Amino acid sequence: MVKLVLMHKADSIYEDEPDVVYDFPRSYLNAVREAVGDWIVYYEPVKAGPRGYFAVAKIDRVIPKPRVEGRFLAMIAPGSFLPFDREVPRILKGRPMEAALTEPDGTPKKGGAVQLAVRRLPEADFARIVDLGLPQELEQIEAARYDPQPAELAEGAEPFRRPVLERLTRxxxxxxxxxxxxxxxxxxxxxxxxxxxxxxxxxxxxxxxxxxxxxxxxxxxxxxxxxxxxxxxxxxxxxxxxxxxxxxxxxxxxxxxxxxxxxxxxxxxxxxxxxxxxxxxxxxxxxxxxxxxxxxxxxxxxxxxxx
Known part of the structure; x- marks a missing residue:
């Protein structure tokens, strides 16, 4: 299995619904098949809007798109889609979030891989993007939003830090x-x-x-x-x-x-x-x-x- 970045535009001409299905051409079939059973991150390209990386989901299965030659549908596992609390930009402090989009000197690449609608995503990049979009401390942040010192955050208490995948399924x-x-x-x-x-x-x-x-x-x-x-x-x-x-x-x-x-x-x-x-x-x-x-x-x- 492998994790992916899937490019999505809100006004896409394709039949995408991020929490249900992702529509893609045959050229990405092998990569998407490799990701079945694993997690993906949705990304909105700069020209389409300001969201950047905006959600996670898990691919359940891949099927041919009915009555459309050369296109396929990645069916999203029910209950897996989760929007980011904070959208994550592609470039943060001058460096891309994805290693594949980074030049040896740390600067962003241009063209080529940047324009791919489906990109393989290393585990470390996935964890970093999710940690920024869905912070470990989100429950504590919400609990303290209107109560600066809730009972569960008593002085000296350290919030339990859960692994990324456990957090996404909890x-x-x-x-x-x-x-x-x-x-x-x-x-x-x-x-x-x-x-x-x-x-x-x-x-x-x-x-x-x-x-x-x-x-x-x-x-x-x-x-x-x-x-x-x-x-x-x-x-x-x-x-x-x-x-x-x-x-x-x-x-x-x-x-x-x-x-x-x-x-x-x-x-x-x-x-x-x-x-x-x-x-x-x-x-x-x-x-x-x-x-x-x-x-x-x-x-x-x-x-x-x-x-």
Whole structure:
């Protein structure tokens, strides 16, 4: 197995969806096949945007692209995709993050390997990029964000340093990374009420909801998340509310949710508040899954009390 860098552009003409599938030509087939079962890092080239290295994922398998000669699909292992908390530039302090893109004198190479859409990535380079994008101390950073001295960071305590791969597969760490990215994408505002509430210490009350749950092969992509207040998160998970196929109209199970509850909790126009960056908008396929598998079904036999 081998680790790779996969180049991805948000407006690519290919059928890429970083948390689901990567579309590539035959010229990279051998390299991608070698990476099956291993991790890759996604990279956005400078001309396409400012993100640099922006996420990790694991390749599950490679298949020919249906009805397209000479192209293949790298299928991403469910639950493996994780966006970086901090995007990592290709060049840091004058030196490239990848050894293959570095001249003997330490300066960046130009052309050639720099332009490859698929590049092999040594273990040391992979670990360095991930450590910058997903810091070892991310859980501690989040815990101390609104409490400078939380109980778990008592004076003299040293945070436990986990190996890179253990960190990438550990659910509590991934939950923190997902929550930080989703809430930030929506400006700490609830996508369905439009409210941005903070407690006395400045801690935002909004939560990060998976549209398609992880246990149902949902990913930790921001596009599989909604920033919701606690009550609306509860209602969304139980199928009382969802989002229509126009990706903005909020659907309500009116036979279970009284009109006065709707009026108090949802934005007046009934439209989803969108992230500032369109690339973070909920993916239509995730919303479709929620409508078809959760909305109006989960509570069919369970009475709801609104007292």
């Amino acid at each position: 659910r509590p760490y991934r939950d923190v990374a997902f929550r930080r990215k989703v809430r930030d994408a929506y400006g700490y505002r609830c996508a369905m009420s439009g409210l941005m509430l903070r407690n006395g210490g400045g801690r935002p009350e909004v939560q990060a909801a998976h549209i398609r749950p992880v246990e149902n092969q949902g990913s930790d992509s921001v596009r599989n998340g909604l920033s919701l207040s606690g009550t609306l998160h509860w209602m969304f998970d139980r199928g009382l509310i969802s989002v229509a196929d126009d990706c903005e109209t909020i659907l309500v199970s009116h036979n279970k949710v009284p009109g006065e509850v709707v009026g108090r909790l949802l934005v007046p126009d009934g439209k989803l508040v969108r992230p500032a960056d369109p690339r973070n908008a909920p993916h239509p396929e995730n919303l479709r899954w929620h409508r078809e598998n959760v909305f109006g079904r989960a509570l069919s036999e369970e009475p709801v009390s609104w007292v």
